[in-house]
Amino acid sequence: MAVAANNVNLSPEKVTAKLALIFLGPPGAGKGTQAKRISNELNLPHLSTGDMLRDAVTRGTELGLLAKPIMARGDLVPDEIVLGMVEERLKRPDCTCGFIFDGFPRTIPQAEKLDEILHRRGFGKPLVIEFMVNPETLLKRVAGRWTCSIGGETYNIYERAPKVPGICDNDGGKLVQRSDDQPEIVKERFAAYQKQTLPLADYYRGHGNLQTVDGGAEVNQVTRALNEILKRAAGSDGHL
Numbered sequence: 001m002a003v004a005a006n007n008v009n010l011s012p013e014k015v016t017a018k019l020a021l022i023f024l025g026p027p028g029a030g031k032g033t034q035a036k037r038i039s040n041e042l043n044l045p046h047l048s049t050g051d052m053l054r055d056a057v058t059r060g061t062e063l064g065l066l067a068k069p070i071m072a073r074g075d076l077v078p079d080e081i082v083l084g085m086v087e088e089r090l091k092r093p094d095c096t097c098g099f100i101f102d103g104f105p106r107t108i109p110q111a112e113k114l115d116e117i118l119h120r121r122g123f124g125k126p127l128v129i130e131f132m133v134n135p136e137t138l139l140k141r142v143a144g145r146w147t148c149s150i151g152g153e154t155y156n157i158y159e160r161a162p163k164v165p166g167i168c169d170n171d172g173g174k175l176v177q178r179s180d181d182q183p184e185i186v187k188e189r190f191a192a193y194q195k196q197t198l199p200l201a202d203y204y205r206g207h208g209n210l211q212t213v214d215g216g217a218e219v220n221q222v223t224r225a226l227n228e229i230l231k232r233a234a235g236s237d238g239h240l
């Protein structure tokens, strides 16, 4: 899908369309699933800071080496390191035309730093999509979630059940329920998310291009809503 070019540079042959997409929403809002779909449709990398950190640690980059002992202690990796990784990641060639950030930024300071990185990398304002979902829907989704103990694939006994109960379709791994998918933990995470992310949505309403989708809707319906937003954004230049 063609996306409006915001930074027409050099010659017409080198017109670049850069799409910085950010998906905001609480855990269980369906951001990951939709990010995978849109990533395939638009051929843009699907980025999360968790994957980025694990990758940097595995590859033994300078920032990875700094992050490793912090992660091993179970502490939160400081913004400086995370944002350094983000900037390194955005320099890789697969991000030339854009990317989808899933679950990042989480705070206003991170959003401000990300804006600076986007500016340096020649991106315009990000298109930010907030996945709205009520706490009851979220609870049901997360409480139904089972994760493969081998490959980490996730299933949901209500929405996306495995062919054989308790067994991963891909590799036969045993499905387990993660401890942080317990209802009490889910409620706490949702409260923490709201406290942190509501100001972030306000920030983007003013500084970016904030759109919302109903994350509680059926999965194909959400994909259609996202495609509509992307189509409108591509038609309007200016913001992307």
Ligand SMILES: [Zn+2]
Residues within 6 Å of the ligand: 148, 149, 150, 151, 152, 153, 168, 169, 170, 171, 172, 173
């Ligand atoms: Zn599996």
